[in-house]
Amino acid sequence: MGNFSKFHIPHISQPIQTGSKTDCFNHWRTFFLLKFLSCTSDGLCEQAHRQNHITLQTIEEKRTHAQKSVIETHEDLREVELLLRVIVEYNNEISGECRLRLQDVLQQVASRTLDIVRLSGHSAHRLMHQLARLRRHLPWSSVLTQALLLFFFTFCMLLPVCCHRLVYSYFFLRSTYLDGISEDALQESLQRGQHALRFWQSSSMNFLDVASSPELLVTVVTAQRHDGRDFHYLLQVMHQLSVVLGTCGERRCAEVLLCDVASNPQDNGDARLLEGNFRVIRRRDRSPEHVNIFEQEKRDYTFCLRHAFNSVRPRNLVVLEDDALPLQNFFQVVQDLLSRRFAAHTLYVKLYHPERLQRYWNPEPYRILEWVGLGVVGTTLVLLTLSYWNPCSFSFTPSALHLLLLTVYVMAAAELLGRHYLLELRRVSPQLYAVSPATECCTPAMLFPGNASLRVARYLDDAFCTKGNAKDKVLYNIVRSIPGEQAHSVEPNLISHIGAFSSIRPNPARPKLL
Template identity: 45%
Template structure:
């Protein structure tokens, strides 16, 4: 935020501590000396949730609602504790609210995801727009390779078979190299950022407008999460049921650094400090 300068002078940070024993969360308590902090188990009576997934949903709703109460902000960027924002996160924010969606906050969408797992960003995924992007990239690269091939062999006639072969070759090469690496080229300028319809996974960093945050809270209140129906899947299915939409921003604006999952029991029995 200090590097962002005057443009971020009105931004505020709130630490949301939803640990069952807030005073034992050493990181949050240390940060509370520098930044405002709210702790769920200090401010309200919390009953036992039926499962971890419902507990996570309730904690998420608590943090979102208290951010609205404390600051009444125009936008909320809710970042989970295993996500590290990248240096261009503020460029992405200003581009979204000032250039992409200047008339209506987030274009009327419920949220904008700032992260999608790299393993799910490939071309061979069920998002139709990625297939069009893949074919377009292959066609452009195939045209360039065909032009180089024609000049090298000093052929006078354009060969469609050569063009198709190079196009397929470029598409396979792009998939093997990894689409998420190619997306990094978009960091050259915010104008190159890709805003696409959202998919259901995941929630390490989510941008809400004030109005959409309140809608999200009302949706979360109505649903009960359980194994196989976590909050990210629940929100996505609720969008489709209501005929609403949300967005995902590419490339990722945060890095997911989590290794220890209390939600799914990864490394169960191990001390997370040792990992």
């Protein structure tokens, strides 16, 4: 037997603090460590130590699990007590002194276990009491309770379920659906391009005769593309134009010109295919001076503006880039815009703004006013609805606090859903299309009332474009810096921007919608 006299084994005689699980298990670890030292010379004690070490690991696992939930503590600690009793059975052959010390520790652990169990029951009772108090303080008749549940149901359940596939919603699951939706859009555009190619290869439609001084002239600017040639963006746009030109009755909605600014006409096969159907303007006086791609784009644009206007002297001019696909009601909305008072005093009207930039939470100040107005109108409709139909017994009233609460609710719902989808409701009628101050980004579709196109060309001649200061930003800054000039945007968009592959910027192998 080992000599126990040279080891001091502390006696656990301190009072037990109710609820101290850590002290209980610290005593267990201390006991097992001392027993290991005392039994090094005794083979039987060594065997008991190995068994106790295994049991200690089990106890540690149960202790960790017990800390996770107060309610489960009672059952776990009972298992701990049973495991400790097993230790005694394995140590029956240990010397009397070792066995007595083990039983002393077991008795104290059992006492602490009962204290912890009593504390667990007390904690569970306190938890139920707190829940009962919360329920008394927040009954369903409380407006605060109703508002919390309404917000939770709307923003944590309803909108995530309904909007997780909407590309321009905050709830869109980008990592899950973006690749698939982008690929579907590419395949749809490819099929549309192949269909347009077959159409123009066999078509005998003739738009070569362009009337002088038409009410509206549409000029399509095109250049050679190095990427995405199989999509035939230009052929798609011209095919769609041929369709929508006949939506204005017996007379053609507008005259159409094609402006090819390719450095080598042979490089733009789509434009050459359309020569037998449309009148084509080509730039043959390209300067040998080497400039950056953004400045060259601006110079090509001003060339098309001047030559299109000087060719037929239209009353109004629309310029489309070769990846701007006009929608079905394109000309009806343009005619309505030209009939409005603002058209006589504007430099240009943007007919497209990227959907991802159409949110309320945006630097454009007018959208904040629109957002607040939507919240007020939405709150009014909610209160009117509740006055006639209130199945959930909501207690909202026209008080200032309730109005503010519901206004915030409607505004948050509109922003998280996506302003783009609310704008789509305006397509019901051309009169519902909204006109607002011009935005900075993008010029795939522009309306120039009167002879404004000549003024724009003159302004652009005085600017030099670089990366970060392309022609769209130059035009935006011109309007802001020249007194008396105004520019506007129309929403929702009148065209669909189908150009996944850019003609002036590097392109990925498979472009994404976002």
